[in-house]
Every structure is written in structure tokens, then in C-alpha cells.
Amino acid sequence: MKMLDTIKRSVLWRSIFRREYKDTPRNRALAIFGNIFMHLHPVKIRDSAVKLRYTWGMGGISLFSFIILTVTGFLLMFYYHPSVEKAFWDMKDLEFQVPYGIFLRNLHRWGAHFMVIVVWLHMFRVFMTGSYKSPRQFNWTIGVILLVLTMLLSFTGYLLPWDQLGLWAIVVGTNMAAGTPLLGFEGPFSEYLGITPYNDVRFAILGGSTVGGNALLRSYVWHCVVIPLVAVVLMAVHFWRVRKDGGISGPHSS
Amino acid sequence: MKDRSSYTPFLFAFLSLLLLALTVWVIWKDEIQLRPWKEYQQEYKELKASKLQSEYDEAVTLFQSSGDAQKLEALKARLEEADRIFQSKEVQEKYKGLAAQKDIVEASLDQNQKQLQEKRGKFLQVEYLYIRDQREQDKKTMQALQKEIGGLTENRDALLEQKSSIGEKIGDLTKEREALLVEIESLHKGLDEKLAAIESNEHMSEGIKQVHISDADKADRCITCHIGIESTYRLTDSQPLTPHPARFVYLENHPVSDFGCTFCHRGQGRATTSPDKAHGWVHHWTEPMLEGRMTQASCISCHEDTEYLRGAEFLAEGSGLIKKYGCYGCHMIPGYEGLREIGPVLAEVGSKVNYSWAVNWLQDPKNYYEAARMPKFYFSKGEAESIADYLFSMTGTTRHDTLYTDEEIDWDLVEKGKAIWGQSRCNICHVTNGQGGAHAAVHAPDLSKVGSKVSKEWLFKWIKDPKKYFPETKMPRYRFSDEEISALVEYIIGEYQDFDFEPDYEETVPIKAESIEKGKMLVEKYGCFGCHKLKGMEDMQNIAPQLLRAGATVAGGESSEKIGAELSSIGSKPLELLDFGKMKGKIPHSRESYVQQKLRAPRSYRDDLRMPDFRFTEEELKPLSAVLLGFTDASRPLRFIVPGHTRLDQQENEFGSHPLAGVFSQLAEDVKCLNCHKIKGHGYDFAPDLTIAGSKLQESWIREFLDQPDVIRPMLKQMPRFNLGKQLGMIQGNLKPLEIETVVNYFRTELVSGDIPATLPELEEAPEADPVELGRQLYDEKGCVACHQIGSEGGTVGPNITNVGGRLTAGFIFKYLEDPRKFSSDNVDPDYGFSERERVYLTRYLMSLKKGTNNAEISETRSEQ
Structure with a gap:
């Protein structure tokens, strides 16, 4: 008993557990203050916020699918080489040889489709309930950026199987980028900036003028590193902002 | 609040159950449904186990019945006796005493070894110092050390001797036992091995098996299900466990571990989850598996020559058809460039x-x-x-x-023409009224109705010099006189009329x-x-x-490219680029069925197609389509490539595009030697290969034969007479004397082989009797007479050797007897494994067989029917 007390009084213990277990208002407040996740989450939730009919739970489901995609994506990275020679055959090996590989890949693929739909529905709900209005304008903007990031994740992930479907989707997609005004070589006014197929925005996306090994590698880096990191940071801001703006919006309080 | 209490628990319970069910489903799917090979491997294991068990049982029965079992019992009894003696008190005491002694000696040896090492080290150290400083004191120390080392070495030798003598004594005690153990083990070895095989089969690991071809990044997992594909056991006839058919051709030369499966069979080698997926019989897999003879299509990918490739007979049939119908006239086909128009x-x-x-x-x-x-x-x-x-x-x-039916016939001339027709062996190549045409490979026209087709003037000019009209014709130029040609023309036109022919333009019309x-x-x-x-x-x-250029097509006559589609990668052309047109839905949507339908009815896909109808039979379609499907742009490792004759020839820079040279080549071109004979891989197989004729045939025989072709083959395989005498009926010789000289010289200088000795080797010991007589005895002993004929006696499977001594050289016979298959893989002569001595005798005997000189009666069957 005495030893336990000694441990609990030690600097190491107190640097990790910064409050007592005793249920006092102070300890409860400290629990919230000292925990990043609790900090992002509102302290109090209104009755209406948990009503499925009002919120549809779309924000939570979006987060949930993001977590599933992160976990499955992480596992897929163990079996995948972002190179022209190997990418497609790695897909095939996931299907035929890796235990539960096909399940893993399908979960990631369908989860990705699901997330895009859910994020759209989330936006739709927020719009229909007028939750974008003051004081939530800032968070709406963050949400819009998150929607764009979700779709970029979807787009960059499309190329990774290195099959015909993905290849041509990226060809079409990046050709659209080539039509960007000023920055795409096929876009209006680009000639005044001296834009050619070799220095335009499409070139930046593909790392070349056609879809090849560089495009695959770039897709991979954007898909697995950059966009998820940015999305995580923005999601943190998004959740924190919900709390700061007075919790999830509810039906007009009477 | 109210409604939450009412349905939430049920919803939660339902969702939990659903999740549980899904989890179970996922596990079932991945462990069982997507692993159909588990069942196959299990079945194979059981089949093999029962086979091995029955083999073991058989071996056990044999072991019992052959008396080995009793022998084993006896040995065991002796072993027991030996054990008893060994375990007896006095022997044990002796043994233990010896063992203790041995331990002591070994310990002293160790000690001795250490001392020696130390002293030697010290010696080296002092030696170094002495060399450096030249001090007298060091020299003394060195001498002392040397002495000590000497003593220790002696000591060691003594100890070693002691050790070996103790070892011998111990050996005397255990020798018998050990010998018995060895004997028992060797007696039991066969059975033990069989048991071990059963054991190892039981522990055969289950799982996905694959062949990885690293330089092509191929992973073929076919052997996961086709687990017995390389086995020499035929455990079952049903797929997927049966072994590969004709493995001695295919797998012996292409071991699965080096080649995998999909280089030849195509399909989706990585797939393991269902037979259809693995065989590539699924949507979007562009390379469905090739089965049976169609697999030969893949030989083309690596073998540049498939004409005589063993196991690629189907393909050879297809290439033969391409050459026969001249597909390369309109299509660009790899490997058929530069062939003549047909x-x-x-x-x-x-x-x-x-x-x-x-x-x-x-x-x-x-x-x-x-x-x-x-x-x-x-x-x-x-x-x-x-x-x-x-x-x-x-x-x-x-x-x-122009018709000749009403003309008066000069019967004398016709008779002369008929004789010339016969002697010239026209029927070897040309069919008339269903007769002849044995040498089908040259595709000479059927002449049954030629009298109603061509004009006499043209026929005369044609026979006189075929090349003048058609420079690349295969028809030889016969050295007929004009008179002879007239007779021949008269005979051909008169004899081969078409009486159903209805001329519409006997009156000319502009x-x-x-x-x-x-x-x-x-x-x-x-x-x-x-x-x-x-x-x-x-x-x-x-x-x-x-x-x-890919897809070269022609509109109108302006372009100078080939008119048909280029076929160099038809075998890997994406399915969506093949225009099924009107046949969509009526034939299977595969490359194979597309190609076959195109050959079957070339214009069935669309109305405006130009490809003509060759009326291929179904038996012709398949080999043709196999060749076409073999033209792919798929990559394969360079080490797989087997270069063809032409390339090898170019590399060695031996002969150019034509195998012959000089005056002889002109002569050969004129009378078309290569129409029937093969020389250095060029020409046809109709008559004997002449590549080494200079070493094989006696000069005098060549001379005589060319002068007057002998009857050594059946009627339609006889050498034609190219030149008849100035007076009809008087046979003066086949080629002119100067021409014969040319041929003989060429044979002697160019068509020789270094392998064939000019003379027979001298035997070290003199033969005990007349070698010719000894050879004759051998000839009788080995039963040569079963196949070969001398005079009128003997079988007819092999050539008649009545005059072999007048025809072949001794060196050739000697070499031929060593290994008949060396000269042609088709030779059926068995390899008797004759010794050199035997071969010399046989050769001597065979060389004594000459026309008119041996006892056998010679029947001259020269016929001019």
C-alpha cells in the first residue's frame, strides 16, 4: 500500500495522470482540460444533438469511415509498391494470396465510396438545417475544405490499382486540369504566361506529360501522406469549432 | 425519449447479430470458399498415400516371400547373441578398462598438444629476436627450445600409437555387433525408404505453391491445384491432379520451376480463388488459357524455327498451310517475309x-x-x-x-510424248486423273484437264524454259530437244482434255x-x-x-503496302479492337473464335470486307489459328529464345540466303534439285538429304547415278531424267558430262562432313578370321535381315542394300552404325551399341556387297511403266 502511494506520488506517475480519481467537480473539469479528445468534444451535449432524425449522425459516420479507411489503408500499404511493374500485380496478390487480402481491399474500396456519399449527405443536412449560419460560418468553410479533401483522396486513390479504369480516369481528370484558365496549357489565356504541356498544372499533377510511373508515385504520396495529414488537422479544428460554436446545432430552441 | 426506450435495444441487438454474421461470413469466405485448392491438395495427398501404402505393402510381401524376412530374423538373433556376449561381465570389464585407458591417453595428448603449441610460439618469438639482434644468447635458447619440441613430438607420436592400439582392441570387442547392425540396416533400407515416403507425404505442407520467374516477374500458382503436374505417378486421370501429358517433350525441356505455366498456357497464373479465374475465363482477363494442341501457339514466342520442333507438330501444320495458301501475299506475317508469291x-x-x-x-x-x-x-x-x-x-x-478437240492426232508423236512423260516422271509432282502428285509440297497444278485450258504454243514455250515465263517457278528445265517437246505437248494436250468444257469465244470478240x-x-x-x-x-x-506498320490497309491501288491486316501481334490484340460486327453474339467473344471465324467465313463480320474465301476445313482452321494466336507482342526473358537456322547460319556466316554456290548453284536452280532434296537445311524432304552426300556416297556411284538414275525407290520417288538422247528412245544420260563433273566436284568439296572418316580405323589386334566373314556372321546374328533386303531376300522396312558396297563409302557406314539417329532423327535403325571392332567387320561385309559381285541374285527392276 505504501509502495503504491510512493509510485502514485512519483514524478513519472503524476506527469501521466494529472488528476485524482476521486469524483469531484474539480477532477471532472480536470479530466476534460487534460485530454485532447475530450477537449475536441463538447463538454455538454444537447438532447437534440443525439436525435438521429435531426442530425442523421452523418458527421460521426464520416469520422468513423475515415478511421476504417486509415486502418485498412495502413494495412494495404504493407502489400503495395507504387511502381508500374508491381502495382497491378500487388492488387492481384492481395486478391489471391494475402490472407483476408480481398476483404481488406474491398473494405477500403467500398469504405471510400461510402465516405464520399456520407460526407455529401452531411453537407446536405447542415445546409438544410441552416447550420452554416452565424456563428458557424467558419466551421462551414472548414467543412467545405474537408469535402474537397475527401474527393481528392478518392481521386488519388483511383489510380493506385494501376488498372485500365484508374488509368483512364486519371487521364480524363488531368486533361480537365489542362483546361484550367491561365495554368493549364489548353486553358484560356495560358499562352500569355508561356504555359506548355511541360510546365502546366497537369504536368505538376502527373510529374510528366502522360500518366506514368511518376503520376503513380505522386498519387501514392498525396493519397497516403499529405492529404490524410491535412485532413486530420482540419478535422481537429472542425470538431473543436463545433464545441466553440455552442455544440451541434439543434432545432430552434424554444 | 419515449421511442428510444422502445426500439433501440432491438435495433442494437439486430445490428450486433448482423455484425456477428458478417464476421462469420468473412471468415468462411476467406478460409474455405476462396481456397478451393485445399480440397484438391487433400485429395492428392490421400491418393498418394494410398498409392505409397500399396507399394509399401507390396514390398513387405516381397520381403516376406523372398526370404529376406528369415534372413533378418537370423541376423537379429545373431545380434542378440553378440549383445549378450558384449554385455557379459568380463567383456564389459575389459571394455571399461580399455575405455578408461583411452580417456587417459587422450587427456595426455591434449596436454602434449598445448605444450607443443606454446613451445612453437616461443620458438618463433626467439627466432625473430635472434634475426633482429643476432645475440648468441637467443641462439642458445632457440636450440634448447628445438630440443624440447623434438621431445614433445616424439612423445606425441608414442601417445598416438597407444591410442590407436587401444582403439583397435575396443574395435575387436564391438566389431561383430557393428557389422551386424550395418547388414540389418541395408536389408531393411528399401522398406525404410518407403515408410519415410509415406511419412513425408503425411507431413506435406498445405498451402499456395508458386513458381516465381524473377526476370519476367511472373508468379504462377497453377501448381497449387495442379499439384501432381510434374509427377511421374499417374494417380488419377482427372484434372487437376493428373500429370502433364507428353511430359518427356514439354516438361523435360521446360521444367516448371524455370518456365512456370503461363508462358505457354496463358491464363491468370496468380489466381488461386477459382478455376475460372485461374484459367483466365473471366471478363476483362485478356489472355484466356490455351488448351490442348492450341497451346503450341506459344512455341512461336521463343522458338524461331518451329518447322521441325518436336511437340509443335500442330503448329508446323499451321505454318505449312500459311505457306501453302500464301497468306503472306496480303498480310505482313513475321517469319514469312520475302517468300515468293505463290x-x-x-x-x-x-x-x-x-x-x-x-x-x-x-x-x-x-x-x-x-x-x-x-x-x-x-x-x-x-x-x-x-x-x-x-x-x-x-x-x-x-x-x-482455242480448242484442239477437232484436230487430227499424230499417234506416233503422241506415243513418243507419252514415253517422255513417263521417263521424266511428270507424275511425281503433277496429278492427272487422280494419279500421281506424290510430292505434294511443291503444289504442282493438276493437269487432268489442261488440254482445254492452255494453248499448245504456250505449253511448248513453257516446257522449253519455264523460268522465262515465270522466273520463280519450281518446275525444272528439262533438256529436251524441240522435237521432244512437240511430242510431249501433243501428248499432254491430246490426252488431258476436259470434255465438259464449253467455250463461249471460239469466235473472237474485241x-x-x-x-x-x-x-x-x-x-x-x-x-x-x-x-x-x-x-x-x-x-x-x-x-x-x-x-x-501496324494495321496497314489499302484503299484503292495507290498504296504500296500489303493489302491485309498486319498479323505480327494478332495473338495479343485486345479483344475490344476486334470487330465482331454481324457475328456479335453468334460466336463466343474470344480472340480464338474471332480468328477461326475469320478463316472460316472471312466476310461474315461485315459486308464490305475483301478477304477471299479459302474454303478451309475445320481441320485446317485450328492449326492456322494456333499459328496466328502465337504472334504476340508479349515479352519473355531473352534466355528463353531459341534462335532459328537462318539466324544461326548468319551468325556463323557459313552460307548466305542460298545454301549452294558457284556453277553448281546455277545447275541446281535449273533442274530444281532443292525441289526434292534437302541441302544444309534448305529444300524439301521428298528425296534424300544431300548435305553430307560427298562423304556418304562413292564418287563412281554418284557419276553413274547421275548419268543414268537407278531404280532404288518406288515409281513415284524415282529421280527424273532431265535429259534424253538426241534420238528418241536412246537414253544417253541424265545430265551432260560436264554437268556431272560439276555436281561430283561440288559434292566432293562442299557436301562433306568432318565427322565421317575417309578410311576405316586400323584394329589393334588382327582379326581372328576374315573380317568380311565375321561381318556376315554379325549381320545374321543381329537380325539385320528382318528389315534390309539383299537381292530378293529380307524385309523391306529399311533400304535395299544389295549394292550398298557400290554406293556408300566405308567411312559413312562405319559412322552410321555407331549412331543411326545422328544423321536423321527419323531413322528407325535400332542402336545396337556395336563396338568399334564389330562396326569394322560389319562395314567390311557391307562394302563387299556389290552389284553383280555377291552371291545374291539381283533383280533389275528398272521399269518404265
Whole structure:
């Protein structure tokens, strides 16, 4: 008993557990203050916020699918080489040889489709309930950026199987980028900036003028590193902002 | 609040159950449903186990019945006895005493070894110091150390001797036991091995098995299900456990571990989850598996020559058909570049044939004779007439037919012509009334109705010098006199008339200009120049091979590329690029069925297609399509490539495109030696290969034979007589004396082999009897007579050797007897494994067999039927 007390009084213990277990208002407040996740989450939730009919739970489901995609994506990275020679055959090996590989890949693929739909529905709900209005304008903007990031994740992930479907989707997609005004070589006014197929925005996306090994590698880096990191940071801001703006919006309080 | 209490628990319970069910489903799917190979491997294991068990049981029965079992019992009893003696008190005491002694000696040896090492080290140290400082003191120390080392070495030797003597004594005690143990083990070894095989089969690991070809990044997992594919056991006949068919050809030369499966069979080698997926019989997999004979298509990917490739017979059939029908005339086909057009030159066809015949032929060549190679273009009568008009306009201005049926016949001349026809062996190549044509590979026309087709004037000119009319013809030039040719023409025209022939233009009719124009357009559109040389259109073929480009097609006559689609990668052309047109849904949507349908009915996909109808039979379609499917642009490791003859020849820079040289080559070209004979891989297989004829045949025999071809083969395989005497009926010789000299010289200098000795080797010991007599005895002993004939005695499987001593050289016979298959893989002579001595005797005997000199009666069967 005495030893336990000694441990609990030690600097190491107190640097990790910064409050007592005793249920006092102070300890409860400290629990919230000292925990990043609790900090992002509102302290109090209104009755209406948990009503499925009002919120549809779309924000939570979006987060949930993001977590599933992160976990499955992480596992897929163990079996995948972002190179022209190997990418497609790695897909095939996931299907035929890796235990539960096909399940893993399908979960990631369908989860990705699901997330895009859910994020759209989330936006739709927020719009229909007028939750974008003051004081939530800032968070709406963050949400819009998150929607764009979700779709970029979807787009960059499309190329990774290195099959015909993905290849041509990226060809079409990046050709659209080539039509960007000023920055795409096929876009209006680009000639005044001296834009050619070799220095335009499409070139930046593909790392070349056609879809090849560089495009695959770039897709991979954007898909697995950059966009998820940015999305995580923005999601943190998004959740924190919900709390700061007075919790999830509810039906007009009477 | 109210409703939450009512349904939430049920919803939660339902979702939990659903999740549980899904989890179970996922596990079931991945562990069982997506692993069909588990069942196969299990089945294979069981089959193998029962096979091994029955083999073991058999071996056990044999062990019992052969008396080995009793032997084993006896040995065991002796072992027990030996054990008893060994375990007895006195022996044990002795043994233990010896063992203790041995331990002591070994310990002293160790001690001695350490001391030696130490002293030697010290010695080296002092030696170094002495060399450096030259001090007397060090030298003394060195000497002392040397002495000590000497003592220790002696000591060691003594100890070693002691040790070995103790070892021997111990050995005396255990020797018998050990010998018995060895004997028992060797007796039991066979059974033990069989048991071990059963054991190892039981522990065979289950799982996905694969062959990884690292340089092609291929992972073939076919052997996961086809687990017994390389086995020599045939455990079952049903797939997937049965072994590979004809493994001695395919797998022996292409071990699965080096080649995998999909290089040859295609399909989806990585798939393991269902047979359909693995075999590539799924949507979006562009390389479905090739089965059975069609698999030979893949031989082309690596073997540049498939003509004589063992196991690629189906393919050889297909390439034969491509050459026969001249597909390369219109299509760019890899490996068939630069071959001659298969059709005759049409420059003077207007003076050669009857107009009505030409129109009839153009509408459907098979109307004239069934074996015609020219395809049907579905020309209407009007179109056929236009084309005929165009062709006839090159040499004249009228449509005309000439008939000889009403002419008086000069019977003497016809009789002479008939004799020439026979002696010249025209029937070797040409069919007449269903007779002859044994040498089908040269595709000589059927002459049964030629009398109603060609004019006498043309036929005369043709026989006199075929090359003048058609430079690339295969017809040899016979050295006939004009008189002889006239007789032959008279005979051919008179004998081979078509009595159903209905001439429409016995009265000549002038050709209209617009018809010529229309005919020319048709000729250009349908690319007649692909097979026939046509005036003004020579470039259209000559330039073609240089303009290699995918999908080259021609509109009108302006382009000079090949008219048909390029076929160099037809076997890997994406399915979506094949235009199924009208046949969509009516035939299977696969590359194989597309190609076969194209060959079966070339114009069935769309109405405006130009490819003519070759009327291939189903038996012809399949090998043809196998060749076509073999033309792929798939990559394969360079180490797989087997270069062809032509390339090897070029590399060695031995012979150019033509195997012959000098005056001889002109002569050979004139009488078409290579039409029948093969020399250095060129030519046909109809008559004997002459590549080493200079070493094989005696000079005098060559001379005699060329002068007057002997009857050594059946009628339609006899060498024709190219030159008849100035007076009819007087045979003066085949080739002119100077020509014979040329041939003999060429044979002696060029067609020789270094392997064949000029003379027989000298035997070290003199034979005990007359070698010829000894050879004759051997000939009788080995039963040569079963296949070979001497005089009229013996079998007819092998060649008649009545005159072998007058024909072949001794060196050749000697070498041939060593290994008959060395000269041709088709030889059926068994390899008797003769010793050199035996071969010398046999050769001596065979060399003594000469026409007229041996006892056997010689029947001269020279016939001129």
C-alpha cells in the first residue's frame, strides 16, 4: 500500500495522470482540460444533438469511415509498391494470396465510396438545417475544405490499382486540369504566361506529360501522406469549432 | 425519449447479430470458399498415400516371400547373441578398462598438444629476436627450445600409437555387433525408404505453391491445384491432379520451376480463388488459357524455327498451310517475309489460257479442280469477265478460246510424248486423273484437264524454259530437244482434255476499254498482286515488307503496302479492337473464335470486307489459328529464345540466303534439285538429304547415278531424267558430262562432313578370321535381315542394300552404325551399341556387297511403266 502511494506520488506517475480519481467537480473539469479528445468534444451535449432524425449522425459516420479507411489503408500499404511493374500485380496478390487480402481491399474500396456519399449527405443536412449560419460560418468553410479533401483522396486513390479504369480516369481528370484558365496549357489565356504541356498544372499533377510511373508515385504520396495529414488537422479544428460554436446545432430552441 | 426506450435495444441487438454474421461470413469466405485448392491438395495427398501404402505393402510381401524376412530374423538373433556376449561381465570389464585407458591417453595428448603449441610460439618469438639482434644468447635458447619440441613430438607420436592400439582392441570387442547392425540396416533400407515416403507425404505442407520467374516477374500458382503436374505417378486421370501429358517433350525441356505455366498456357497464373479465374475465363482477363494442341501457339514466342520442333507438330501444320495458301501475299506475317508469291506470273496469261476458262476459274477456282489453292472472291460473272479482260488486254485485244478437240492426232508423236512423260516422271509432282502428285509440297497444278485450258504454243514455250515465263517457278528445265517437246505437248494436250468444257469465244470478240478499266480496279481492290506478278503492279509487293506498320490497309491501288491486316501481334490484340460486327453474339467473344471465324467465313463480320474465301476445313482452321494466336507482342526473358537456322547460319556466316554456290548453284536452280532434296537445311524432304552426300556416297556411284538414275525407290520417288538422247528412245544420260563433273566436284568439296572418316580405323589386334566373314556372321546374328533386303531376300522396312558396297563409302557406314539417329532423327535403325571392332567387320561385309559381285541374285527392276 505504501509502495503504491510512493509510485502514485512519483514524478513519472503524476506527469501521466494529472488528476485524482476521486469524483469531484474539480477532477471532472480536470479530466476534460487534460485530454485532447475530450477537449475536441463538447463538454455538454444537447438532447437534440443525439436525435438521429435531426442530425442523421452523418458527421460521426464520416469520422468513423475515415478511421476504417486509415486502418485498412495502413494495412494495404504493407502489400503495395507504387511502381508500374508491381502495382497491378500487388492488387492481384492481395486478391489471391494475402490472407483476408480481398476483404481488406474491398473494405477500403467500398469504405471510400461510402465516405464520399456520407460526407455529401452531411453537407446536405447542415445546409438544410441552416447550420452554416452565424456563428458557424467558419466551421462551414472548414467543412467545405474537408469535402474537397475527401474527393481528392478518392481521386488519388483511383489510380493506385494501376488498372485500365484508374488509368483512364486519371487521364480524363488531368486533361480537365489542362483546361484550367491561365495554368493549364489548353486553358484560356495560358499562352500569355508561356504555359506548355511541360510546365502546366497537369504536368505538376502527373510529374510528366502522360500518366506514368511518376503520376503513380505522386498519387501514392498525396493519397497516403499529405492529404490524410491535412485532413486530420482540419478535422481537429472542425470538431473543436463545433464545441466553440455552442455544440451541434439543434432545432430552434424554444 | 419515449421511442428510444422502445426500439433501440432491438435495433442494437439486430445490428450486433448482423455484425456477428458478417464476421462469420468473412471468415468462411476467406478460409474455405476462396481456397478451393485445399480440397484438391487433400485429395492428392490421400491418393498418394494410398498409392505409397500399396507399394509399401507390396514390398513387405516381397520381403516376406523372398526370404529376406528369415534372413533378418537370423541376423537379429545373431545380434542378440553378440549383445549378450558384449554385455557379459568380463567383456564389459575389459571394455571399461580399455575405455578408461583411452580417456587417459587422450587427456595426455591434449596436454602434449598445448605444450607443443606454446613451445612453437616461443620458438618463433626467439627466432625473430635472434634475426633482429643476432645475440648468441637467443641462439642458445632457440636450440634448447628445438630440443624440447623434438621431445614433445616424439612423445606425441608414442601417445598416438597407444591410442590407436587401444582403439583397435575396443574395435575387436564391438566389431561383430557393428557389422551386424550395418547388414540389418541395408536389408531393411528399401522398406525404410518407403515408410519415410509415406511419412513425408503425411507431413506435406498445405498451402499456395508458386513458381516465381524473377526476370519476367511472373508468379504462377497453377501448381497449387495442379499439384501432381510434374509427377511421374499417374494417380488419377482427372484434372487437376493428373500429370502433364507428353511430359518427356514439354516438361523435360521446360521444367516448371524455370518456365512456370503461363508462358505457354496463358491464363491468370496468380489466381488461386477459382478455376475460372485461374484459367483466365473471366471478363476483362485478356489472355484466356490455351488448351490442348492450341497451346503450341506459344512455341512461336521463343522458338524461331518451329518447322521441325518436336511437340509443335500442330503448329508446323499451321505454318505449312500459311505457306501453302500464301497468306503472306496480303498480310505482313513475321517469319514469312520475302517468300515468293505463290501464284504464277500473269503477264502473258492472255496467250496462255482460254478466255472462258479464265472466267470460270475467276468465279470459283474449285470449279476447275478441287485442290485449287486460289480462294473464291465471290466475283459475279460480269466482274470475272472484267478481270479477264484486263489480263487479256496485256497481250491482245480480243476474248478468245482455242480448242484442239477437232484436230487430227499424230499417234506416233503422241506415243513418243507419252514415253517422255513417263521417263521424266511428270507424275511425281503433277496429278492427272487422280494419279500421281506424290510430292505434294511443291503444289504442282493438276493437269487432268489442261488440254482445254492452255494453248499448245504456250505449253511448248513453257516446257522449253519455264523460268522465262515465270522466273520463280519450281518446275525444272528439262533438256529436251524441240522435237521432244512437240511430242510431249501433243501428248499432254491430246490426252488431258476436259470434255465438259464449253467455250463461249471460239469466235473472237474485241475487249471493251471500260471493262478493262473496271477489271484493273478490281485487281487493285482485291490485291491480286499479292500472289501473282502483274505488270505495272510489281512495286506493290516489292515495297511492302519495308513498310512494316501496324494495321496497314489499302484503299484503292495507290498504296504500296500489303493489302491485309498486319498479323505480327494478332495473338495479343485486345479483344475490344476486334470487330465482331454481324457475328456479335453468334460466336463466343474470344480472340480464338474471332480468328477461326475469320478463316472460316472471312466476310461474315461485315459486308464490305475483301478477304477471299479459302474454303478451309475445320481441320485446317485450328492449326492456322494456333499459328496466328502465337504472334504476340508479349515479352519473355531473352534466355528463353531459341534462335532459328537462318539466324544461326548468319551468325556463323557459313552460307548466305542460298545454301549452294558457284556453277553448281546455277545447275541446281535449273533442274530444281532443292525441289526434292534437302541441302544444309534448305529444300524439301521428298528425296534424300544431300548435305553430307560427298562423304556418304562413292564418287563412281554418284557419276553413274547421275548419268543414268537407278531404280532404288518406288515409281513415284524415282529421280527424273532431265535429259534424253538426241534420238528418241536412246537414253544417253541424265545430265551432260560436264554437268556431272560439276555436281561430283561440288559434292566432293562442299557436301562433306568432318565427322565421317575417309578410311576405316586400323584394329589393334588382327582379326581372328576374315573380317568380311565375321561381318556376315554379325549381320545374321543381329537380325539385320528382318528389315534390309539383299537381292530378293529380307524385309523391306529399311533400304535395299544389295549394292550398298557400290554406293556408300566405308567411312559413312562405319559412322552410321555407331549412331543411326545422328544423321536423321527419323531413322528407325535400332542402336545396337556395336563396338568399334564389330562396326569394322560389319562395314567390311557391307562394302563387299556389290552389284553383280555377291552371291545374291539381283533383280533389275528398272521399269518404265
